[in-house]
Amino acid sequence: WSFRKYKTPRRPPPKKAPNNQKDPVGVYLRVRPLSAEDEECCIEVISSSTIQLHTPEGFKVNRNGEYKEMQYSFKKVFGVSVSQMELFEYVAKPLVDDLIHGKNGLLFTYGVTGSGKTFTMTGSPGQGGLLPRSLDMIFNSVGPFQAKKYVFKTDDKNGIEIQCEVDALLERQRRENNLFVPKTPSSRQKADPEISDMLKPEEACKADCVDEDSSYSVFVSYIEIYNNYIYDLLEDTSEDAIKPKPPQSKILREDQNHNMYVAGCMEVEVKSAEEAFQVFWKGQKKRKVANTRLNTESSRSHSVFIIKLAQAPLDADGDNILQVSQEVSAPAGLGQKAHGYVKQVCNINQSLLNLRTCMEILRENQMCGTSKMVPYRDSKVTHLFKNYFDGEGKVRMVVCVNPKADDYEETLLVMRFAEMTQEVEVARPVDRPICGFTPGRRYRNQAFKVELSRKLEEHGGPVDKDGTSVMSNMVLSLPPLPSSELTDPNDDTTLPRLIEALQNRQRFRQLIIKEYNKAANTMKSMLQELDSNLISKDNLIHEQNGRLLEKDKVIHNNKGEIERLEKKTKMQEHKIDILQKTTKIYEDDKRSLQQELETREHRLHRELSERRRMEQRMHGMVSDTQHKWEKECERRVNAMQLEMQNKLWVKDEKLKQLKAIVVESKTPGHPDPPPRQTQPQRPSREERPPSKRSASPSPLPTTTPVRPLHRRSRSAGGEKWVDHKPSSSLDLGTVLQPVIPNAIQVSTPNEKTLSKCDKYVLTHQEVASDGEIQTKLIKGDVIKTRGGGQAVQFTDIETLKQQLTTASLIFFIFRLQCSMALEMKAGSNMAPGYEHHGITK
Structure with missing residues (x-):
């Protein structure tokens, strides 16, 4: 906890020389x-x-x-x-x-x-x-x-x-003293x-x-x-x-x-x-x-x-x-x-992300x-x-x-x-000198010690490592004084021993003085020699200083020239940097524009190829649709013509029958003429029995053996049919059966068979709601696909249904005779497809 009310001011940073050089x-x-x-x-x-x-x-x-x-x-x-x-x-x-x-x-x-x-x-x-x-x-x-x-x-x-x-x-x-001996690593520890x-x-x-x-x-x-x-x-x-x-x-x-x-x-x-x-x-x-x-x-x-x-x-x-x-x-x-x-990946990635942000x-x-x-x-x-x-x-x-x-x-x-x-x-870091002393101090001092030791060794005997002579060792090795305590008045050994020791020390003292004087003279001669050397060195240094001054002037001039060249170089480098940055910007723009151009070219090429594919597809669809509608129009025109002819024929027959009834009704007491077996009259639409054909009525035969107007199915023409009758179809034994002259009967259609034909009909049987078997004739056109295959386009369905009625026996027999005669006459002229209206038997 801090109880200070005011914070101490922050110390300003030390002033540094500006450094414009960067790397x-x-x-x-x-x-x-x-x-x-x-x-x-x-x-x-x-x-x-x-x-x-x-x-x-x-x-x-x-x-x-x-x-x-x-x-x-x-x-x-x-x-x-x-x-x-x-x-x-x-x-x-x-x-x-x-x-x-x-x-x-x-x-x-x-x-x-x-x-x-x-x-x-x-x-x-x-x-x-x-x-x-x-x-x-x-x-x-x-x-x-x-x-x-x-x-x-x-x-x-x-x-x-x-x-x-x-x-x-x-x-x-x-x-x-506080250090402890580390444990030796065991055999298991690496x-x-x-x-x-x-x-x-x-x-x-x-x-x-x-x-x-x-x-x-x-x-x-x-x-x-x-x-x-x-x-x-x-x-x-x-x-x-x-x-x-x-x-x-x-x-x-x-x-x-x-x-x-x-x-x-x-x-x-x-x-x-x-x-x-x-x-x-x-x-x-x-x-x-x-x-x-x-x-x-x-x-x-x-x-x-x-x-x-x-x-x-x-x-x-x-x-x-x-x-x-x-x-x-x-x-x-x-x-x-x-x-x-x-677990730590979030914090580490955050540190690296912050480093990237700082950069x-x-x-x-x-x-x-x-x-x-x-x-x-x-x-x-x-x-x-x-x-x-x-x-x-x-x-x-x-x-x-x-x-x-x-x-x-x-x-x-x-x-x-x-x-x-x-x-x-x-x-860029700059060089900063640590101190202003002259360089070479360490080795100069060592060289001086070595030279002093050598000269002392020459003049004063051997020297130790630190440069001291044997004289100092002699001072330290003076013989100690014996004990001078007298305990017996008749002691004759203590005083002579003490006198001998003092005499030895006196001799050592004189020797030390002699060595001292000798070392002093040696030192004096060395100092004089050093003084002479220093004087000569001073003269030499003075000459060298004069030369250094001349060199300094040359260096000063060279430094001025160098500074001028450095400024010029910096200016050129600055211009080069500007040109490089401008070049880089232009290159980036050029690269981006080239990428955009390539992208647009790819897009245009893709759109052109897509447009060509669409044109080809539309051209194929237009040709297929045109061909299809041409066939459909032809079929409808033929159907309408045939239907109109049938309607005109039916009206003519009705008029003839009506005329005959009127003529017969005008003759009184005339018995009913027997029915003609060869030319049965066609009943009207209201008098037909329940078992009837849902398509247009067949024309009644005239007195001439050949009918100029008759109904023919389009399948009876020159077109070739594929009659697909599954193997499971049942033979109902009925009177009316579709007969296709130019047909290939198959139980299972294939591509080879479809490629040879123009039409297709499928006979399909199923159980009706009243329990009777109902037969459907599913017809279609065989068309060629763009891939080279065959396809069937279904266009019509005809239904054949078997029914039982409760009409009167006489009327049923009469109508049956008429129907049999009609079928015997028109059997060879009826088309197997029965057009698209269907037949009901």
Whole structure:
């Protein structure tokens, strides 16, 4: 709880010299080999900086359902055959070199689960990754110039303090007494790998131009960001197996220089690459991992391994470290990112999404000149790395991808993020001298000590390692005085022994004085010699200073020319940037217009092909419909003509019958003439028995044997019929039966039979409602289909039904005789189809 009413004002940031030089974020791509040779690959390495992404089969990338090939460019593309050493040379070695020279840097990997991030950062035995190689290079470079342990000490405010030798010695003794002996690993517990197992001796590398007039110390820390909480992986937790103490989350704070750091995080001082690598594996065991489909130990968090290199200059004599905390250099870090899965995937993806959002806003502010606020605080990952994007330093990202087709969608998202990240620029770090002392102090002081020791050895005998002569040793080795206590007045040995000891000490004293005078004379001659040498050196220095002044003038003139050329170069670079951006805009517009043109061409081609298909279809439908209606009109005309002829014939017959009845009725007493068997008269429609034909009545025969007008069915013409009579049809034994002369009788029709005929008739039998068998003649036209087959279009149905009546016997016999005579006369002229009116017997 805080009881302060007002907050303390925030300290303004320190003023820095404006740095207009910026470099883009270095994005590198590494392709992992396929786990199986028969897997489908979706990535092809075209050149050393470009890859092509192939769309797998069955995956559409646009609305038209078309496949698309996309190319992406990077600063460097590493194929499946690249070695770990080659990757380190291109990516991490420049960052480590900048770190040793006092410049910050950030290196992190990015990719989906199973893409090779852990192998790239850590490596395996014999194939060490970026982290062990970086540690090895750091200690190979600054190892001989390291300060003793605990001379550099970290504080709680992201700073470094310098202790004197006495305080450092006391702290070493205190900590060594508190150290406990670690347990030896059992046979079941797997031993941690050594850095010697990771690297080969011939792969060792070292930085150039290391400041030898400074002392160094290396501090490492290891944290993980899990569910947007920060945990210290090096913190010693409770070893209670029954109720272990859960780890406490850490918070981010801002120091007086506005740099972000993890408060309360343990920073371990290491003196060798082996010790630093063991500290890394200690924290690696505490990381949150889980078993997934792609990885047996997939990371559940983002992990960050921070390396701080403390540097302080030596004093003017080159012996001791300056007790000034402001002279200590800033830290640098190496980070590793990893994707999560299952429960934690939302938080991890949210962190990566916020990183993408920060990159997009940074790019927009730099390219468009806007001043939108970058949401660093939305995620602990982006908040921790805020200084690297807003301040100075180098930022490099290694994108790891798996080329198998199953990861195509995730790989596509990773490529888009990497392409956007390359456009973000970070301020270039500048060189800042640590102090104003002349260089070479350490070795100059050592050379002076060696020369002094050599001359003392020549003039005053052998010397020790620290330059003291035998004279000093003689002073320390004087014979001790014997006991001078007298207990007996007759003691004759104590006083002579004491006199002898004093005489020996006197001789030693004279020898020491002699040696002292000799050493003084030697020192005097050495000083005189040094004075003469200094005078000559002063003269030489004076001459050299004159030459340096001339050189300075030339350098000043050259610097002016260089500044003029640099301004001109910057102007040209600015123009080139403007032209490149304009060219890129034009290329994007051209690409979008070409895509739109291709889309419209495809659409037009599709519409034209669809229109041609519709025209062909409509042309076929019009021809089929025209042919059909021509046949239908012909049939209707013939039917109407035949019907009109039948109606006229019926009227004529009725008139003749009426005339005959009238004539017979006028003759009185004349008996009824017998019925003519050869020419039975046709009864009227009202006198027909119930068993009658539903079609037009057949004409009555005249006296002439040939009828000029008679009804013929269209099936009796030259058309060929398919008479389909199923094998299940019953023979009813009736008088009237359809007879088709030009017919092919089949029990089951087929395409070959239908292709030979123009008409089709089906004889179908079923039981009527009164229990009698009813026969239907279903007729149709055989037409050809567009596919070359045959089809039947049904046009008419005729019904044949058998009935029994209760009419009078005389009338039935009379009508039966008339019907029999009529059938005998017209049997050969009746059509089998009975037209479309149907027949009822």
